[in-house]
Structure formats: C-alpha cells, structure tokens
Amino acid sequence: MTxxxxxxxxxxxxxxxxxxxxxxxxxxxxxxxxxxASQRQLIWARxxxxxxxxxxxxxxxxxxxxxxxxxxxxxxxxxxxxxxxDYTNGAPQxxxxxxxxxxxxRPFIHLVERERSMATxxxxxxxVNEDERNYLTFLPKGDRYKLFGFIPGDRHLFGVxxxxxxxxxxxxxxxxxxxxxxHAIWTSLQVGTIGVFIAFVLxxxxxxxxxxxxxxxxxxxxxxxxxxxxxxxxxxFMAVAAFMPPEMSAExxxxxxxxxxxxxxxxxxxxxxxxxxxxxxxxxxxLAAQLCGASSSHVIRRHLLxxxxxxxxxDLVISFPYMVLSETALSFIGLGLKDxxxxxxxxxxxxxxxxxxxxxxxxxxxxxxxxxxxxxxxFVGDGLRDAADPxxxxxx
Amino acid sequence: MLNFARFVGTRAxxxxxxxxxxxxxxxxxxxxxxxxxxxxxxxxxxTQGSGISVADIELERQRLGLxxxxxxxxxxxxxxxxxxEFGDSCILRVNIAQLLGDKFWLSLSICLASLMLAYAIxxxxxxxxxxxxxxxxxxxxxxxxxxxxxMPNFLLALMIMLFATVYFGETLTGLFSSEYRDAPWSMxxxxxxxxxxxxxxxILGWSATAFALQTVRALMxxxxxxxxxxxxxxxxxxxxxxxxxxxxxxxxxPIINSLGFDLNRIFNELPxxxxxxxxxxxxxxxxxxxxxxxxxxxxxxxxxLLTASIVTLNFLTDVLLAVIDPRVRKSIVR
Numbered sequence: 001m002t003x004x005x006x007x008x009x010x011x012x013x014x015x016x017x018x019x020x021x022x023x024x025x026x027x028x029x030x031x032x033x034x035x036x037a038s039q040r041q042l043i044w045a046r047x048x049x050x051x052x053x054x055x056x057x058x059x060x061x062x063x064x065x066x067x068x069x070x071x072x073x074x075x076x077x078x079x080x081x082x083x084x085x086d087y088t089n090g091a092p093q094x095x096x097x098x099x100x101x102x103x104x105x106r107p108f109i110h111l112v113e114r115e116r117s118m119a120t121x122x123x124x125x126x127x128v129n130e131d132e133r134n135y136l137t138f139l140p141k142g143d144r145y146k147l148f149g150f151i152p153g154d155r156h157l158f159g160v161x162x163x164x165x166x167x168x169x170x171x172x173x174x175x176x177x178x179x180x181x182x183h184a185i186w187t188s189l190q191v192g193t194i195g196v197f198i199a200f201v202l203x204x205x206x207x208x209x210x211x212x213x214x215x216x217x218x219x220x221x222x223x224x225x226x227x228x229x230x231x232x233x234x235x236x237f238m239a240v241a242a243f244m245p246p247e248m249s250a251e252x253x254x255x256x257x258x259x260x261x262x263x264x265x266x267x268x269x270x271x272x273x274x275x276x277x278x279x280x281x282x283x284x285x286x287l288a289a290q291l292c293g294a295s296s297s298h299v300i301r302r303h304l305l306x307x308x309x310x311x312x313x314x315d316l317v318i319s320f321p322y323m324v325l326s327e328t329a330l331s332f333i334g335l336g337l338k339d340x341x342x343x344x345x346x347x348x349x350x351x352x353x354x355x356x357x358x359x360x361x362x363x364x365x366x367x368x369x370x371x372x373x374x375x376x377x378x379f380v381g382d383g384l385r386d387a388a389d390p391x392x393x394x395x396x
Numbered sequence: 397m398l399n400f401a402r403f404v405g406t407r408a409x410x411x412x413x414x415x416x417x418x419x420x421x422x423x424x425x426x427x428x429x430x431x432x433x434x435x436x437x438x439x440x441x442x443t444q445g446s447g448i449s450v451a452d453i454e455l456e457r458q459r460l461g462l463x464x465x466x467x468x469x470x471x472x473x474x475x476x477x478x479x480x481e482f483g484d485s486c487i488l489r490v491n492i493a494q495l496l497g498d499k500f501w502l503s504l505s506i507c508l509a510s511l512m513l514a515y516a517i518x519x520x521x522x523x524x525x526x527x528x529x530x531x532x533x534x535x536x537x538x539x540x541x542x543x544x545x546x547m548p549n550f551l552l553a554l555m556i557m558l559f560a561t562v563y564f565g566e567t568l569t570g571l572f573s574s575e576y577r578d579a580p581w582s583m584x585x586x587x588x589x590x591x592x593x594x595x596x597x598x599i600l601g602w603s604a605t606a607f608a609l610q611t612v613r614a615l616m617x618x619x620x621x622x623x624x625x626x627x628x629x630x631x632x633x634x635x636x637x638x639x640x641x642x643x644x645x646x647x648x649x650p651i652i653n654s655l656g657f658d659l660n661r662i663f664n665e666l667p668x669x670x671x672x673x674x675x676x677x678x679x680x681x682x683x684x685x686x687x688x689x690x691x692x693x694x695x696x697x698x699x700x701l702l703t704a705s706i707v708t709l710n711f712l713t714d715v716l717l718a719v720i721d722p723r724v725r726k727s728i729v730r
Contacts, residue, residue, distance in 0.1 A: 227417035230656075230710070231703050232663035239425055239695050325548050329668050332550065351554065352672060357561040364558060367551060374546040 043310060046387035053383020060376035063369070067185035071145035074179030075156050075165060078342045082143050083174040084164045086114065091126065092169040092177075092362050095136055108133040109165055134160045169362035171350060181366040183342035185373060188324045191258045191343075195323040196316050198262025203269030210270070211277030218274070229267045234329060237264060241335040250340045257336050261323050272315050276308040283307075310388040318381035321374040328370065344370045400725075404715055411711040418703045419474045426692040427466065482697035492697045499681060500701055503670070506593060507662045507705075510601030514608050514658065517601075519651070522612025526620060527639055537609060544606020549665040553599045553672045599669055604658045608651075615650055619643035649721050656710035663702045 047053060066073055076082035084090070095107035111132040115125050140159035146152050159165060168177035210221040240260050244253060280286065281304070289299050330336030331345025339346060344366055350356060351363040476482065482492040525537050547555075619625065620643050628642050670680040681698065718724045 223413070224417060227414045228421065230414060230660065230706050231418055231421065231699065232660050232706070234664040235667060235695075235699050235702060236425075238667065239422075239692075239699060321546070329548065329550060333668055333671055348554065352557075357558050361558065361562070364554075367555075371543075371546050371551075375542060378542055378545055 043387045050383045053379050056376045056379030063373050067189050070182035070186045071147055073157050074182045075159050076176045076179045077143035078180045078183040079340050085174050087170050088174040089172050089360050090170040093166050106135050108135045134162050168365045180342040184344050187343045191327045192320045192323040194258035195261030199265035199269050202266040203273050207270035207273030211274035225267045233264050238335050280307050314384045314388050321377040407714050411707045414707050422696050422699050423470045426696040510597045513601040514604035517605050518608035518612050522609050523616050526613045526616030541606045541610045544603040549599050549602050550668040552602055553669050600662050615647035619646045652713050652717050655713050656706055659706050659709050
C-alpha cells in the first residue's frame with residue numbers, strides 16, 4: 001500500500017531506536033506495527049509541534065474539567081435554590097490578600113451591607129465594610145449536589161466563613177454567576193456532544209450510502225443535501241424549536257434542542273463523509289489490497305476506516321463549536337433552553353436591558369469563558385486537521 | 397449564444413428545483429405545528445364571546461381548503477409563493493405579503509450591503525496579506541478570522557451596545573428615528589436610515605468579513621506560488637499590476653462562488669441581531685412569528701423568501717462567472 005505515513009514511521013523506528021535497550025525497542029516496534037495506534041501517535045507527534053493548538057488544548061482541557069466538576073468547583077447551587085436573596089444584582093467579590101489594615105496569607109473578602117431607602121433613591125446601595133474581613137474557607141459543606149449525576153456530595157471547593165461569596169457577582173435573582181457559568185459550560189458540552197453525535201450518525205448513514213453507491217443515488221442525495229444546505233439554519237432552527245410546547249420540562253427541552261441541532265447539522269458532515277469515501281475508495285492502496293486478494297470487509301476494516309477515522313474525528317471537533325453557538329443563540333432568543341438550566345444563552349437573556357448594561361456589567365463575564373471555549377475548540381480542530389493530514393508536512 | 401442561453405436555462409431550472417425541494421421541507425414543517433388555521437380562527441372567535449363546536453371547526457376547514465390532501469395544498473402554496481403571495485397569517489389575520497412588504501426588502505438590502513462591505517474589506521486586505529510576508533499582519537489577520545468565528549455577531553452586537561451605553565450613554569437601536577418610522581419614503585427618510593443602518597450592516601458583515609478574508613488569503617497564496625505568476629514577473633510585470641492582473645483574476649472564480657454561502661451566513665445572524673438592535677425588519681418579524689405566537693404561515697413565508705434570495709444569488713453568480721471567466725465560458729460554448 002502506498003501509505004504516505006511510512007517515511008515518518010521509518011524515522012521513529014530508525015537508527016535512534018536501536019540505541020534503546022532491545023526489549024523496549026521490540027515492544028515499541030510491535031506497537032508501531034499496529035496501524036491505527038501508530039497513526040494516532042503520529043498525529044499526536046505532529047499535534048505537539050503546534051504551539052497555538054497545544055495552548056488551546058490545555059485551555060480546552062481546563063474548561064472541560066471545570067465543566068465536569070462544576071457542582072464541586074462552584075460554591076453554590078446554580079438554580080434558584082442557591083440564590084442569595086440579600087445580594088441581588090451584587091457586584092463581583094474577588095478574594096484578596098491585602099487591604100488597608102495590612103495583609104494576610106489567607107484570602108478574604110469584605111463584609112457588605114446593603115441599604116435601600118429614601119436617601120438612596122430606592123435603589124439598593126452596597127456599602128463595603130472595609131474593617132471586617134470575611135475569610136475564605138476551603139471544602140465547606142454547602143448545597144447538596146450529585147457529581148456526574150449520581151455521586152452525592154455537599155462539599156464545595158471554597159466558601160466563606162460568613163454569608164456567601166460571589167466571585168463574578170450575582171444576577172437579579174441573587175443567583176451566583178460563577179456557579180452558573182461553570183454549569184453552563186457543562187450544559188454546552190453536553191448539548192454539543194449529543195448534537196454532534198446525532199449529526200454524525202445521520203451523516204455516516206446518508207453520506208455513506210451516497211459515497212458507497214455513487215451514480216444516480218449519489219446525485220439524488222446530493223441534490224437534497226444541497227437544497228437543505230441553502231436554507232439558513234438558524235431561522236430553520238427557530239421554526240423547529242417553536243414546536244416545543246412551552247409547558248415542556250427543562251430536561252425534555254434539553255434533549256429536544258440537542259436533537260434539533262443534530263438534525264440540522266448533518267448535511268455538511270454527510271458531504272464530508274461522502275467525499276472521503278469517494279476519494280479513498282479510488283486510491284491505489286485500496287486497489288493494491290484488492291489485487292492481493294483481500295476481502296472487501298478486510299479492505300474496509302484495515303484500510304478504509306483507519307484512513308478516514310482521523311478526518312472524521314477532526315470534522316466532529318470542528319463542528320462542535322457551531323453546535324454550542326447555535327444552542328446559545330437559540331436560548332438567547334428564548335426558543336432554546338429555559339431558566340432552571342444554566343446556559344450562556346439563558347444567562348444573557350437578562351443582559352440586554354439598558355439597566356443591566358449601565359449598572360451591572362458583570363452579567364457579561366460568562367461571555368469571556370464562552371469565547372475561550374469556542375476559540376479553544378476551533379484552534380484544537382485546526383491543529384488536529386493539520387496533524388491528521390499526512391500531506392501537510394510535505395507542503396510546508 | 398444559443399449555448400449560453402441553454403446554460404442559463406439549465407441553471408434556472410436547477411434553481412427552481414432547489415426551491416421546490418425547500419418549499420416541501422418548509423411546508424411540511426408548517427404542517428407539523430400543532431393546531432391549524434381553522435382552530436386558530438375559531439379560538440379567536442371564542443375569545444370574542446361566541447361559542448364554537450367541532451362542526452364549526454370542520455366548516456371553517458372546508459372554507460379554508462384545509463380538508464384537501466397535502467399534495468394539493470402544497471402545490472397551491474408553492475404556485476402562489478412563486479408569485480409572491482403567501483395568503484393570510486391566521487394569528488395576525490392580515491395578508492402576509494402586505495405585512496412583509498417593505499420589511500423584507502429592507503432586510504435584504506441591509507444583508508446585501510453587509511455582504512458588499514465584507515468583500516470590499518476582504519478582497520484588498522486579503523490580497524495584500526497573501527502577497528506580503530509581514531508576520532505581524534498575517535498573524536493579526538488570523539486572529540481576526542478566528543474571532544469572527546468565535547464571537548458570533550449577536551455577542552458582538554451586545555458588546556457594542558454595552559460600550560455605547562456605558563461610554564456614550566446612547567442605545568444604538570432601531571432603523572429609523574421615531575419621526576420617520578411610519579412616514580412614506582423620501583430622501584430625508586433614506587438619509588435617516590443610512591444614519592442608523594451602519595451598525596447592523598457592520599455587525600452582520602462582521603463574521604462574513606472574517607470568513608471572506610480567510611478565503612481570499614488562502615486562494616491568493618495558492619495562486620501566487622504558481623508558475624504563470626513567476627513567468628509574468630520574469631517578463632517584467634510587477635507590483636500591483638502583477639497581483640491584480642494575474643493571480644487575483646484566477647482567485648476571483650471561487651470567491652464569486654462563495655457569495656451565496658456568505659449570504660446564508662448573514663441570514664443566520666439576521667433574526668438575532670435584529671432582536672438585539674430592536675429593528676423592525678423581517679428577521680425581527682420571524683422571531684415574533686415563532687417565539688411569541690407560533691404563526692407558522694408567516695414563519696414559512698419568511699424562511700422561503702430568505703432561501704429564495706440565496707438561490708437567486710447563487711443563480712446570478714453562476715451566470716456572472718460564465719460571463720467573466722473565459723474558462724467557464726469556453727466549457728459552456730464548446
């Protein structure tokens with residue numbers, strides 16, 4: 001087979017390897033002989049060289065971990081149950097080490113008093129009591145939660161001795177924006193994963209049929225796919241999302257939205273699957289394998305699948321941010337997820353009023369995290385694409 | 397000439413087929429919405445105090461032609477739609493074509509303006525970036541392109557509004573000043589529109605610009621490395637003449653082809669940007685139709701019109717490409 005990856009393999013198994021003690025070298029060669037594994041290693045080796053993609057991967061990993069462990073990392077329950085009714089629309093309270101009374105090794109915040117009276121024109125006015133320190137505590141008991149949905153717990157990473165701490169401030173109901181942001185990252189990851197999975201299955205079936213049979217079936221399916229692709233997706237999303245009865249439960253809504261995203265995201269992916277299949281099917285290495293008498297199942301398993309799984313994974317990573325952004329947009333206009341679920345779109349719904357823009361700008365802090373999440377996905381996707389393409393090095 | 401006419405004819409038929417498939421999708425979606433027009437009409441009557449029965453609903457269905465089979469209603473809808481007639485909205489009880497009228501053309505012009513803005517920026521900047529080896533310029537363009545993707549237009553709109561309110565104390569919303577909103581079209585109203593429209597045009601063009609920049613730069617750097625460019629340079633053609641006369645002409649084809657997809661992208665952002673900037677255009681109407689009232693007739697009409705604009709643009713770019721690109725022209729005439 002004319003595997004363009006072969007020269008690279010030779011490099012890693014070349015003279016350098018012989019220096020290493022024999023047992024390890026044999027083991028290593030055996031590992032590399034296993035085709036898919038070694039391709040993965042090659043991709044990883046190429047990926048590691050790209051600095052921007054590596055930085056993005058680290059950020060992405062940090063965001064994913066903070067999403068997964070959101071219930072533990074966030075000090076309070078993200079729903080109305082965890083609200084602080086004495087600190088609604090409250091400003092962010094960053095833990096500090098020093099104030100005018102000197103420094104301490106233990107981070108603290110100041111106690112606040114809120115007042116609303118004739119003198120303040122009936123608005124809540126916050127007075128920070130600079131003399132009273134409220135020290136941070138670690139692993140305090142707090143709101144009950146279920147990690148991964150089944151491990152019960154009530155310890156949170158941090159809290160304060162007295163009252164509550166709101167690192168990113170609170171919204172109009174007194175819900176902690178930091179806790180909501182972490183949970184929203186998790187929501188976005190879930191919606192994106194389910195959406196991408198559904199789109200992927202559909203794309204694999206439709207694109208697979210189209211690419212495998214070719215001919216008029218291919219032409220017909222492509223015509224339909226192209227027609228669906230011309231319809232602007234977001235207006236179509238909105239039309240489909242509007243079918244959801246308003247009394248639907250939050251969980252049902254969540255799954256419905258993910259399914260819609262998947263159903264609308266398939267045409268692009270299907271086209272890619274088809275193109276991969278069509279080009280790879282006619283490659284010389286496939287012909288060579290067939291001439292050697294390999295059965296078609298062997299060709300598909302050992303040659304075709306490994307040749308494009310990496311491309312498909314890259315496509316999935318690249319289409320992920322679109323899912324996240326579409327969900328955000330839908331929730332933002334009120335057709336997507338609804339309030340008990342934390343999601344960026346839901347959180348931003350309240351942020352469009354002039355009152356919020358003038359007085360409570362911390363509503364926008366989560367936006368930074370989402371831009372970071374989407375950017376990280378885009379950079380990792382691009383890096384993976386370059387790494388998965390054996391010809392990209394030859395071009396450089 | 398005859399061959400060219402045949403080419404235009406085939407393209408027009410293909411565009412029409414695409415529209416028919418789209419109309420089938422849109423119409424089926426409209427049918428899927430729970431409850432039909434007859435029920436809506438009578439539900440309205442019910443709120444007015446007169447009692448209704450199941451027989452009344454059936455009668456109303458017959459009057460509206462809702463008892464006919466799906467295919468018949470769909471073909472009626474599509475024939476009317478091609479004539480710009482979408483019937484009445486059963487929630488608002490007004491004619492959809494009248495309701496949309498100006499609003500649709502206004503949003504279409506805003507979208508086309510942002511498309512033009514995107515390419516007016518992307519083509520020169522992309523060509524310069526591809527030709528120069530300036531690392532700072534290239535890297536900053538790369539970051540702008542990624543930002544265009546990661547920062548969806550509605551977030552950008554929110555951010556601009558945020559800064560405008562905080563620093564200028566002004567909310568940059570609406571398309572017209574209040575005195576012109578319902579006034580008939582005049583020069584003054586048009587100028588007033590221009591004064592307000594730059595922001596939506598910029599915001600809608602934002603991610604299209606980022607994408608177009610990336611496309612233009614990639615195409616140009618592919619072409620610049622080719623031998624015919626080196627040959628031209630060896631003949632003594634240089635500077636701007638070399639760039640515009642040789643690689644730019646080659647790169648033009650794919651760029652023109654991508655116009656339709658960029659319009660699609662802009663339409664995607666239109667409803668949400670319209671919502672944030674409180675614009676009274678088709679996008680905002682679409683949200684109104686879907687989110688607040690479940691008005692499937694209006695929503696279907698808007699989606700169909702948006703898609704029709706994209707299909708028309710695709711058709712026009714295909715024809716334009718055949719006119720200006722001798723390679724395409726030759727392949728048709730042959």
